[in-house]
Amino acid sequence: MSPANGNSARAISSAAPGESTVGEGTVSRARIDRLRHSMPGGDSLLDELIDLFVLDLPTRLSAIAQAIERADAPDLALQAHALRGGAANFGACHLDELCGKLEQIGVRDALAEASAILDPLGRESAQVRDALLALKSNHLDTPDGASPLSHRSRPV
């Protein structure tokens, strides 16, 4: 893995064994390394997973915002759960935590609490996206998260 640089570097936690990234970094290097080394062809797979996450991110954020707007609590829970699942794979703990809160809000049907989380969610998502793109083995960063998908695009 090449070391990341610039702003993205600050977003990557190097707290390896414990993987505790909350408050320290946006994604977990240890978690990502483990993912990379758990399967043959880990580099290209990791790039592919990052691409899938980054591609999916705007759609999920938009779906979460719409669910809040529509006051559709079950859909909010589902959308937040799905985004949370993807984020957890990269050790994006803060994003995971925010999604978890939204998921619970959806489950409890307490939508009044949701709007306050939207802004932090947007900011954290952007940081996670940037951190992940910086981690890609070929460093194909793009300014707005529309990362060029190298292999495949899959319907969500």
Added chain:
Amino acid sequence: MTHRILIVEDNAVDQRLFEQALSDPTREIEICNDGREALAAFERHAADVVVSDIMMPNMEGLELLDELHRRVPGLPVILVTRFGSISAAVAAMQAGAFDYVTKPVEVFELQTRVKRALELDQLQHENDTLRQELAGRFGPDSVVAESIDSRKLMELVRRIAASHSTVLIQGESGTGKELVARLVHYWSDRVGRPFVAVNCKAFAESVLESELFGHEKGAFTGAIAARQGCFERASGGTLLLDEIGDISPEFQAKLLRVLQEGEVLRVGGSEPRRINVRVVAATNSSLQAKVAAGRFREDLYFRLNVIPIQLLPLRERREDILALARNFLARMAAEAGRHMTLDLEAAEMLLRHSWPGNVRELENAIERAVVLTRADIITTADLMLDRLSGPLPAPPAAAIPIDNATPAPAMNEAEQRAQRATALEDSGDVGLSEYLDKAAGERIARALAKTKGNRAEAARNLGIGRATLYRFMRRLGNESIAEPHDNEPGERQ
């Protein structure tokens, strides 16, 4: 053998991660976005293991688990829950999940759980098959083969079992065609995989096609779900197509295509499926004669007749009669904890009888005698075959070599048998078996009445095993046995 795995997940990262983690050349993986999609995929093509998120749109993981278990009880389903969500994990296991993994998923953990599920599935399958084998019917030492012809036959079966070629078994009814087909399977390296037997004559042609090739959901009225056919169910194993001589010319063409191409097309389906099945066909008529008469396709006949086996009627291998009779008697007596023998005259009577119903008739006669007798020695009075037994039939004009590739003229035997049956019927003697069965049935009914329907006690009082009692009742369809009570107080299974 290919294992099929369904991954049910609604986020693209996990879909791809799970797919990559579980990829293997021996596995086929299908990805579904939610439970409803997964259920449809499962109905199209069943899976060996399902890995599903617990929280999804449309149909949640626990509901999917329930639906899948309704279709295939015990299907291994691994549910994916959030790390730290103890209640979800407990709910998953209580609902019958095979196991669970937590998100974020550790690749090795997922791989191990899926491997274990597949191994368990395979072990259960093999265990079922081996249990059947252990039941003793198909062990090499349990087959009665006293005559030279029968010993040659067993030697032939042992040799051909190792190959994967199609086998055509011909012989009169009751000569043991299904037993030989099972031996071909159980003595082959396909043991542990399914043995599926289908009687082609038992189905209307439209039903037979669906039964053998399967159908897709909505293929016809009443096809509410997709269903595997016998070819798919016998995957990796052996398929016995009994009464093959009775299928229509149209169906012969369809079957020929399947055998030639090695793939089946479900009714209403568009994608052929590869099959790996050893086909054993059986018939009590002469396929060669049917080919000559234009009633059976020659190309299909040659496709089926790669290894021909001709089973001799019992009257042409008389050395087997007493060995078989003693084998049946020993088994049925052992079930009752007794030791029973045949007296000399009874043995002579068995040898004298012409056995038009072959081994099946012999087994029934012994079973009936066991039910009727009160002693431990079976006499002619218990067999009561004298009115059916005529002089020994003339030996066949030419012995039929069982290991000869040329099919024997079995039609002549069948015709002889039919003639004899007609003659017996004309003389009124054909009803004797039924009369004797009825007498045995009445004795069982009296015993059941005395024990207020307790079958175990009735069997004990009759001095027969419960299995013999049940077999007899099943054979007669309970028609001759008026059971005094539906519920059976004190019944012990």
